[in-house]
Amino acid sequence: EAGVTQSPTHLIKTRGQQATLRCSPISGHTSVYWYQQALGLGLQFLLWYDEGEERNRGNFPPRFSGRQFPNYSSELNVNALELEDSALYLCATKPHDRDRWGVNSPLHFGNGTRLTVT
């Protein structure tokens, strides 16, 4: 079974440009989460999509946005890039928890996209 795949692996942009990062979930997974891992800041939650809808958003400015497609893959867009946006961006997926009291499935992570803003 293929794992979570992210593309590109590395991305180099200059300040003010836009970056688009992509994530393909494991087959059968409908929830997609995006995290930013910047040096010294740990993993910061960015966005959560489930069945095409944005379900939750972390404490990031509006220039961080995304969407989820009908096939449950997802894009993360970062507009007006700033130097401090340089980080590893991780995508994670899981099945939808339909049972209210069901077991909380763990997240499965991709290898990430290393974004460098110069």
Added chain:
Amino acid sequence: AQKVTQAQTEISVVEKEDVTLDCVYETRDTTYYLFWYKQPPSGELVFLIRRNSFDEQNEISGRYSWNFQKSTSSFNFTITASQVVDSAVYFCALSERNYGGSQGNLIFGKGTKLSVKP
């Protein structure tokens, strides 16, 4: 508010030593989930264990063991007879169950970098 604290930023041990990674969490919810993930140098986060709030039974998996104590809000991780391949960053994470039954995002600690020297 939800919070996960991993007070140990870096730990260095010699192979075959036992090592314990500490995790303390804060949550207002009575139903929540705790996780440990491993991040090797390749970048991908690898799921290690999930524990829900109503199951305080400790768990052992090979050289790994986890001690969950609700009274002290701690979920510590012990590696017995450490090996060089255990070198990685280890993250503890918390997830609350939102009203409506869907899991929210994971809140991660800042991670503990474990270096196991031969």
